[in-house]
Amino acid sequence: MSSSDSGLVPVHIGQPAPGSEQEQELLLRQQWPDYRGHVNPPTPPRVPGDVPWEQHGLLPRWLGMESSDCAVAVEPGLFFGKGDEEFQRFLAGARRRDEVALIVAFVGNTDDDRARNPLSSVDASVRLGDRYTSAGARRLPTGTWPQIAPGVEGADRDLALRLLTRPKTAPWWSLNLRGSQTVHGGGGRPQDHPAAGELHPILIDALGDPVVAAWTSPSGDQRWYLVPDATRWESTLGWLVHRALPEYVPSALRRARSPLFVDPDLQTSDEQNTRQALQDLEAHYAEEKQRLEQALQEAKENAEPVRYGLLYGSGSELVAAVAQVLAAAGMSAVDLDEDLGGTKSADLLVSADGAPDRLVEVKGASGPAQEHLVGHLQRHLETWPQLRPNQPVSDGVLIVNHQHKLHPAERSADVYSRPEFVASLTSLPVTVISTMQLFNWWRAADWTAIHTAVLGGSATSSTGPAPSPEPPTAPSTDRSSSGWRWPGRRAGHSRP
Structure with a gap:
């Protein structure tokens, strides 16, 4: 044929x-x-x-x-x-x-x-x-x-x-x-x-x-x-x-x-x-x-460093992820190690229009979070006036990635669970947030929830949510920037 x-x-x-x-x-x-x-x-x-x-x-x-x-x-x-x-x-x-x-x-x-x-x-x-x-x-x-x-x-x-x-x-x-x-x-x-x-x-x-x-x-x-x-x-x-x-x-x-x-x-x-x-x-x-x-x-590539950092990171990797989330929500997140020249205070100084500045301490814990982490942040608040007398801060925020060796679904919902200690936090100028909470707000683009948790109930975003920033490639020394500045902290840095 x-x-x-x-x-x-x-x-x-x-x-x-x-x-x-x-x-x-x-x-x-x-x-x-x-x-x-x-x-x-x-x-x-x-x-x-x-x-x-x-x-x-x-x-x-x-x-x-x-x-x-x-x-x-x-x-x-x-x-x-x-x-x-x-x-x-x-x-x-x-x-x-x-x-x-x-x-x-x-x-x-x-x-x-x-x-x-x-x-x-x-x-x-x-x-x-x-x-x-x-x-x-x-x-x-x-x-x-x-x-x-x-x-x-x-x-x-x-x-x-x-x-x-x-x-x-x-x-x-x-x-x-x-x-x-x-x-x-x-x-x-x-x-x-x-x-x-x-x-x-x-x-x-x-x-x-x-x-x-x-x-x-x-x-x-x-x-x-x-x-x-x-x-x-x-x-x-x-x-x-x-x-x-x-x-x-x-x-x-x-x-x-x-x-x-x-x-x-x-x-x-x-x-x-x-x-x-x-x-x-x-x-x-x-x-x-x-x-x-x-x-x-592209969305996956942009999200993956933040997702992994918030859920499984510790040290500088965790701080970097938190700072990116805050910057995405329209806040200024200044790295204090770079700004002050060493580990003299908390990790970040966070601010936004219409809200007082706040110190943010970021910690990772493979198991349950230790209660003395709150004391570290309190000492940073007490010593802050000696470092920047003309730049007051109101309160501090402790952001903890606790039990990060477990799958997120297996972790406890709250950073701290001892009733007496949780009750004592209400009298302190300290807000405690888990990275799981921050992660869920970030992935849902709930910028208002992030503003309220970090800057207080009266804080509002005057410009709306900011676009997610690209990871910075070089240190910045411009304090007027409204975004996050991250120079790359060396592994092993810690604060007392």
Whole structure:
């Protein structure tokens, strides 16, 4: 049955059929020792045997099968010295039909964790249609997340949106075009061959380097798509049939009479307009989904240091988290270790418009909070006039992360529970707050509750909640700042 009879579009694949005798023979040949006697492990085929080609309207043509009538090539090239003849027939067939030769090649190897050769600037390469041109690939650090290159539209933009759904841990490789050098004869002079064609970025990294791109040959008769390893086959095949082939090789779908192809030349204006509106909706959804995922990731990254610090931190980490929460609530939280030049007083001096300044002491306790912590804060209140006689404070606030080795759900609700001691606190100029209380107010953005707890019942925010500040990167000495200033206290600092 021909491809036109089956409705499937033939695809040239540059490797033997999975599980075939040819594949096993070539894998065995890879294990022969080289001239140094070394035996490298066999390179497994890139294309697995469970790819659902027919579900996507495609008919695979493996090595040894006819390729001149194929509309697209996937992973072409040499598989242990095999495959060049089939690929050249594929290119010749596209030229004869005056069609663009559409090619998809995968970059890098997710499973290759070998150390990079220090003399090499790339981890992998893909030989392109020009005999002297290749795309070099360098694996990027974990956590790299690309963005759509400016001006990308149509099928290329659809591919970009699909690839942005890859797992956050999936690797990326930066791409660059590379020429080559040849030497003719035994002692001839080397001849440089510059890279040919043009690399069109589709996705770029933070430095603007392409991580997904399309390479076009100088004559424009070949279009190679370079996509990273660990990309879902279903996504790639769906893109080929529904976006790439209709845009670049629509005649191939007409020849195969593919049921998945809708010929725009045979549609009514209503069909065309509705289909375009549906495509625009899908593109808008993909972009909005990407935007929200990015916003969620940023919100998580901003929240995690505060969340961990309040719930499990101690020392400077805990003080930093408390100061960020107070600054987010619109208060000024000045680090007194920096301001006074040493551990002479409480941790923070907190103020806001319309409210007296207050000293804030922040403590962590792996078990129940010790009652003498209140006495420490009382002594700081008593000695404060000697440090700043012209800057009075009214009261103090003790913020305690007690039982921080337990899960928050297993901790006692109150910092102190002995009735006699709790009753005595009412006569002292000290307010005691647990970091669990502060955490719950912060995550609910209840800035009024934070103001009331820290600055007293009469304190109100004149400007409303402030945006969450970024963690500071350097010490600040500007006392007029309304935000938190944190220089980074050394580990182990404590007060008597």
